[in-house]
Every structure is written in structure tokens, then in C-alpha cells.
Amino acid sequence: MDVRLAKRAQEISPFYVMELLRRAKQLEAQGKDIIHMEIGEPDFTTPPAIMEAGIRQLKTGEVKYTPAAGLPELREKIAEFYRQRYAVTVDKKRIFVTPGASGAFLLALGVTLNPEEELLMADPCYPCNSNFIRLFDGKARTLPVDAASRYQLTAAQIKQHWTKNTKGVLIASPSNPTGTLIGAEQLKQAVHTVNALGGCFYSDEIYHGLVYDDKATTALEFSDNVFVINSFSKYFGMTGWRVGWLIVPEAFIDATEKLAQNIFIATATHSQYAALAAFDPHTLAELEHRRAEFERRRDFLYDALLNLGFEIPIKPDGAFYIYANCSKFTDDSFQFALDLLEAEGVAVTPGKDFGINEANHYLRFAYTTSIDRMIVAMQRLDRFINKG
């Protein structure tokens, strides 16, 4: 290791699933059939109208930098989306188009987090969170959560763990890996608590479109004093386009704009033009079909995993993940995942990619593959478990 490596870079942990992916690739190269249930992106293609809008823009040849905050008409459409979907009014000046939710995290934490300041977040959670915090030399303070709070932080937890070094709270609903929504009342309490404590509230709403029973609630319903992170990646089927958005409190507009100008210049132009078509009624209708398909898959997988003896304390509400307790079969879910891949060619993500809270007893199954493939995966899983 080079002594010139920044301290933060030394502390970034690898994704364990990468080790599985490497092995999966080798096995595939040997001709083995691998069922991928570790993948965090929709298997659907980008909806045609979005794709065509992107192509139309490219054909002009005028693929120049856009304003740093994004195309004005896209910011307007996003504001309109909040009016229609959530009956919430957001000044479009507060909306920044970013290179994915990833870019939104960079901006939101870049304008707020000082070195040594702490953010509170749930364990388990999206593994990049702590590394975004580390990027700015802050500290991720993860708090264990369980089914009792739908794997989401509560206001009581926030109050209890708040210290003078705490900068704020980051939640994601539906959560990756658990797929659980935070209840509207729980979210409201959390937002109000953080506001009262004078902290920053960051709400990752990237899986909002993908909920199956209840309705997802945006943090903006309870306060304008929140950072909302969202993206065209998941619900809109645009992962590879790298386009998302960030909504900031009024007082942060100028700083966010300056930071965006400096570190991104702008988000990819054709991706922004393509995203303009994401809110067309036609496209939204198609996305609703896909959502229904994801719901069928969730129901299938939920039942199948329970039947095999996995424990799933609450049925996930959204995203495309089931976080299943496998303690009936193993005390080392990473080894279990490696063995399952080796023996049966089924790839899943080990709990330890999402934290340390009971991580060795959990596996994340992504239903980003068809029910037909999942039927085969479940047969293989059954054989794997019952042969042991």
C-alpha cells in the first residue's frame, strides 16, 4: 500500500458481493448457468419513449454542457411530479439534476458535512452511504434496527444517540436491503426531531416508485428543511444513464449550485433530455406495468423463501429486495452465499455488505430476474439446503 494513499481511501471497505461476482463470471465462462439474484438494477430495458428522447437529442449533435443545476425544463418537470404525485410544492430552484442519486449524495454531503461530524443511519443500509460520509472525512454512526421499527430509525433513537458532533440523519425508504418503508408518522417524527435538534435530514427516496401496498411518503410533506435524494435509475429504468436529482433547503441553493459547477460542470446532456420523457403519461403507464410485475415477483419470492425456512419478519413494501434471515441454515451468510454459488450457481448478496447488525444471519435476494428464473433458483436453493 502506498503511503500517499489518503486515510479515507484506506478505510473504504470493498463490497463483498464483488468477490461473488468475480467467481460468478468465472463459472459463467466455464459454461455454468448462474441465476443472478444479487443485482441491484431492474432487468427491464429503458422505456422506449425515454430512449427515443435521448436519441433525438443526440441526433442534433449539440451535446454541450447544460447549466450545472440541470435543464430548466427538467427541473420544472420534477417540480410538477411532486405536485402531482405527492401534492407537495417545491420551488424548482431547489431542484438540482445530478449524475444519479450518487451525484446527489456527493452534493448534499459536500455542502453540509465537515470532517469529524457524524451522521446517524440505520444498520443495515445501502453500503455506499458510509463511504460517501468517509469521502468528506465525516463519521457514519450506524444504529441497529429491526423489524419492530420496520428497519427504520425512530425519533427516540435519534434523540438518544444525538451528540454535539452529530450533523444529521440519513434514512432510505424503501430501504436497501430490507425493502421496508418508513411509516408516515415515523418519518414525520424523525424529520421534526432532526429539525428541532438543528441538524440536517437526508432522505434517500430512490425506491419510491417501487412500492406495492402502502404509499411512499416524501420527507418534503413534513418540512422544506430536508435534503431529498432521488434518481431516474430504478423506477424509471435508467441506471446506465446516470441521472438523478437532489432537493435542498432554500438556504443551500447557492452553495449547492457552486459545488455542482465545480465538481460536475453538469449532468450528461442527452440523459437529461431523455429524462424529460420519463414523466409522459405513456411512460408512466408502462412503468406501472413493471411495478405490478415486481409486485408479483415479490409475492412469489416472499412465499418461496418462507417455505424453504428463511425468516422474513416483515413483508417488504418496496424496492426489489428481500432481506432474509438464514440462521436456520448457517451462522456465516457470506460463506453460505459463496457455497451456494459454487454448488448451485445462484448468486445473492451477503448481509455483511450492509452493516454489522446480525449481518452474518442475513442474505439479500434481489428479484431483478423473472419468476421463471426464480422458480429454478428456488429449486436449487432447496437442493442446496437439504443436501447439507
Place this chain on the structure above:
Amino acid sequence: MDVRLAKRAQEISPFYVMELLRRAKQLEAQGKDIIHMEIGEPDFTTPPAIMEAGIRQLKTGEVKYTPAAGLPELREKIAEFYRQRYAVTVDKKRIFVTPGASGAFLLALGVTLNPEEELLMADPCYPCNSNFIRLFDGKARTLPVDAASRYQLTAAQIKQHWTKNTKGVLIASPSNPTGTLIGAEQLKQAVHTVNALGGCFYSDEIYHGLVYDDKATTALEFSDNVFVINSFSKYFGMTGWRVGWLIVPEAFIDATEKLAQNIFIATATHSQYAALAAFDPHTLAELEHRRAEFERRRDFLYDALLNLGFEIPIKPDGAFYIYANCSKFTDDSFQFALDLLEAEGVAVTPGKDFGINEANHYLRFAYTTSIDRMIVAMQRLDRFINKG
């Protein structure tokens, strides 16, 4: 200002040119003809073969995340480009595809720079540099340069200003705003000096394709122990596509890959596929025509500005900028730029966007517009100067 704003965000200075741009927009809305000589991107469209490669990819609909380090075939092509253009061998594992040179800066500084560490760089230089450094809570230590060293740092300066807090040195050649190249010998000495001091050497080579007399030298010719930042934005005419690259020393490969996975996930997929066509012989031939046109423009503008009484101590070698001394006309180049815009509708960038070294005596003229338009601009500039 919100007390929750991070310290770094409070310190990021705005681009002064933004004020000019806002005013230019207002004037344009009033029907006034504005000649834009402040714009840092080519006026040419993206070459057709690149555009078509992007469209082909989009049409598949499979716009999924790529590996974090980029498409393997693009990394291979970039390695091949180094073999052909510079006769330098670069292991493709050291090459990371990024969202523009901007993304390359994020990665390079993210994996190396600790809070409070200093980087040495020239004043004047690209304004985002200090803000990238600030993002990681490091310190930009700018050293005044002048025509004697072609506006580039020398080994002697580096040695003189090196302290125990110095992490490394950042150079850009050709420079933005001066357009001057660092000589091969000067670059070699600088690289060897930084290596001997145990620091990091960052070489921004984004304007390499756009040089008109001499040949540009990559820092990789003198050491593998350097960070090279480059992009498809300028020479390849792909600003809005947001695709560039970073080359890291061997020892930084793992850390860079982990950081890229976490903060970007990946660079836009279709932009990467499009960039695959950037090295086609056809495309390169077309880009050479454009380079010749930029050369004609440089020659025209250089002569015209000298004729008007601006001082340009050395003829710029590349990029599409001329950094002209206007002390014959004003001691406040920013006010001069504002007045010129107001009176004559010519937009240029004030020196103070690039540093503090004699900044009030300089203006940056970008020749990203046609000679026909520049002829009109020079007539207006003449009238502006001689009416006063």
C-alpha cells in the same frame, strides 16, 4: 447563510464569469447580439461516428450500469491511444473511465488528499482546481507564474515551496487560461522532483489534442508514478457526454476502484460506447481538421489582440484560449469585461476567475466561435477601447 453549511462550501468562490453570463442572457432576451468569447467548450458538434455509436447503444435499450472502472474495451482503446500517440505503455488496469476530467479529479484527489494537506499549482489556473482541493478539505497553494516559465511551475519553484504539509503538485498543459504548454524538459524535471520528494504528481492533459506548433508531452513519458487526468470533452468534442479518464499509479488501482464504485457506480453507459468510436481513423481525421481550424482562429485572434494594444507575452501553444494583458486600458479587468459586454455585447472572462496573480490586468478570450464572428468582435472591441 445556514449555520449547517459545511466550512468548505462557505469558501467556494463563485465564478465571476457567471455574473457576465447572466447579464449576457438578459441582453440577448432584449434582442441584443452577443458574441460569446467566454465559453470553454468547442462550438463544433460531436463527430458523427461518435454520435452514431452512442445511438446504436441506446437502441439496444440495455443501458445498464457498466463496471465502475469503465467498459473494458474502452480502457483497452485508451491504452492503445497512449501506445500510438505517445509511444507509452500503460497497463489498462491503471485506466479508469470517469464522468469527465471532473470525475477524474474527484477520484484522484479522493484517493490521495487528506484534510489540511496542500497542493502546489500555478496562478493563473483552472478555477475548479482549488475547489476540488477544498472539497477534500485540503489547501490549494498557488504560486505565481509568468511568461518566463510559460506560465507553468518549475522544479525550482516546487522545491522552494515544498513543506511537510505538501501532498503534491498539479499542472495543466496546455494551461487554461494561458494556452501554454510546459516544455518536455521542464515537465520531466517537475515530475522527477515531485517523485524524489515523495509527493503525488497530477497532470491535467485535457487540452492535449489541441496544440498547434509543438507536440504535447504526457507526464507518463517520465514516470508511471503520476496521476493523469484527461477527457473526451474538448479535443473529441464531447463536453455534454460527460466522459473522461484517469490514469493512476499501480499502487492506487484498488483504492481508486473502490472509490469509483461508491461515488459514481459507473460513468454513463452510452457515453462510453460513443467514446469507443472516438479513436476511429475517420473520427481522428475529422478532429484534425477541427484542430487546424482552431489554429487559424488562434493566429487570427493573437494578431488582432496585439494590434489593438493587448499584450500577450508568449504566443499560446494550444487549448482555445488567449490570456491577454489589458493593463494599457484598465486596472480592473472585471469592470472592463462588464462594460465591454454592456456597451458592445462581447463576452470575455475576467482574470480574477483564474487566481490573484495580476488578475486585474488580464482577460481570457476563448476562440470557440468562428473567425467571422471574431472579426465583428474585434471591431467592437476596437470601438470600445478607442471611444473611452
